[in-house]
Amino acid sequence: EAGVAQSPRYKIIEKRQSVAFWCNPISGHATLYWYQQILGQGPKLLIQFQNNGVVDDSQLPKDRFSAERLKGVDSTLKIQPAKLEDSAVYLCASSRGKGTLNTEAFFGQGTRLTVV
């Protein structure tokens, strides 16, 4: 079974530029998560999708972050404009879905973003 794929692995941008991250979840997984992990901290949930609908985006800074999951499969997370404090690893994860007992989440390797 292929895992969660993310790209790019690394990205360096200047502040005020825009950037996009891409995630391809495990086939058949209805739930998709985007997390932000700042160095030395645990991952923080930014947004959760169930199929192509948003379940929770309460911690997403909506003035600069946006995410979509068209057709309920792949997802993109965008930051525009980026700030220095956005430097972090952005992790995508997927799981079978809400209401199932098998709720194990599978994570990608993440995209390390550096804003200079």
Place this chain on the structure above:
Amino acid sequence: DAKTTQPNSMESNEEEPVHLPCNHSTISGTDYIHWYRQLPSQGPEYVIHGLTSNVNNRMASLAIAEDRKSSTLILHRATLRDAAVYYCILRPYPSGSARQLTFGSGTQLTVLP
């Protein structure tokens, strides 16, 4: 969300058992106890989960206190590859809460050769 408390760091010698504690005194009856670990430069990976009974799998064992207010992840024979940050997480089932996979700061496990 119910909160978990873990030590910031622990050390273990290679090939010895490791007991990683987690306190969750405000756990509710529908919360499952999940453990994930994060190896250096990797995304978190699932380790084990349980509700009331102790659980075993190929990676680890999970011992849950009778009152469910604490649990312990047991690595029976630590290897250098087990050096990671271990997260104890409470997840409700059925999944009514969207924010159901909330990470704390975890325990950094160092394995000494």
